[in-house]
Amino acid sequence: MPDLQGMAAFDAKGFSELPSLTQPGVSRLIAELVDESFVEAGLRQVLDERSFLAPRGDGLATGFPPRHLPAVVDRFVPVLDRAAAAYNACHRGTPVRLRMSLHLGPVTIDGTPPDANGTARNDLHRLLDSEPLKRAMDDSDPEVTHLVSILSDRVYQDVLVGGYSKLRPGACTRVEATVSGKAFHQVAWLYVPYPSGDGPGRAGVGPGPGGAPDGPWRFSRRPRFSQTVGNGTAVAGDVHGGLTIVHRP
Numbered sequence: 001m002p003d004l005q006g007m008a009a010f011d012a013k014g015f016s017e018l019p020s021l022t023q024p025g026v027s028r029l030i031a032e033l034v035d036e037s038f039v040e041a042g043l044r045q046v047l048d049e050r051s052f053l054a055p056r057g058d059g060l061a062t063g064f065p066p067r068h069l070p071a072v073v074d075r076f077v078p079v080l081d082r083a084a085a086a087y088n089a090c091h092r093g094t095p096v097r098l099r100m101s102l103h104l105g106p107v108t109i110d111g112t113p114p115d116a117n118g119t120a121r122n123d124l125h126r127l128l129d130s131e132p133l134k135r136a137m138d139d140s141d142p143e144v145t146h147l148v149s150i151l152s153d154r155v156y157q158d159v160l161v162g163g164y165s166k167l168r169p170g171a172c173t174r175v176e177a178t179v180s181g182k183a184f185h186q187v188a189w190l191y192v193p194y195p196s197g198d199g200p201g202r203a204g205v206g207p208g209p210g211g212a213p214d215g216p217w218r219f220s221r222r223p224r225f226s227q228t229v230g231n232g233t234a235v236a237g238d239v240h241g242g243l244t245i246v247h248r249p
Contacts, residue, residue, distance in 0.1 A: 034062075052114045081194060105154065106120055
């Protein structure tokens with residue numbers, strides 16, 4: 001039997017509707033937001049211990065040792081939400097709104113570069129494409145909710161109900177995850193750090209005021225350009241990388 005892997009997948013709402021010219025830049029932005037959020041959350045070790053990294057046209061999937069799952073839930077998810085919120089605060093045009101799925105299961109790691117294969121990997125992407133997750137995004141306020149996530153029942157039971165996460169089980173909403181046109185049906189759990197609107201996910205409890213970064217913090221990479229503000233959030237960089245995000249109260 002293959003080893004268990006923690007797995008996360010990411011994509012962006014409305015990616016397929018973007019002009020072809022801008023899609024590669026948005027893909028790179030998603031990858032950079034994810035990587036820098038792991039670093040900002042104090043989880044560089046997750047990047048160092050990745051078992052696979054599989055870019056998709058509209059996002060990416062990655063695997064890591066299961067022992068990191070509690071920290072990914074507690075620390076990475078809120079930071080990624082803050083990163084997207086801070087980027088959108090100063091970026092004109094369509095906001096970058098992220099969807100994330102989190103799963104745990106046995107997968108076979110092989111190939112160069114390494115990739116993962118198995119039912120658990122397939123389920124990870126089915127969860128990301130599931131109707132409840134899409135509805136949670138569609139029914140929320142784009143100026144408040146920048147990230148919606150869905151946890152597989154195994155992650156929910158093992159990590160949250162098991163008491164390994166600081167996130168309380170009641171912060172998640174039980175859903176029946178289905179995908180249009182696919183023979184997929186599983187119990188799963190929505191977690192929305194900053195819920196809004198009337199859709200699923202209102203049980204989520206954010207770490208600060210709705211939609212706003214809650215403290216000074218900075219991504220580590222050198223920016224392509226800079227902007228200084230007296231109050232609010234400044235973002236330097238573009239969709240080709242090099243983000244510096246600073247929140248000033």
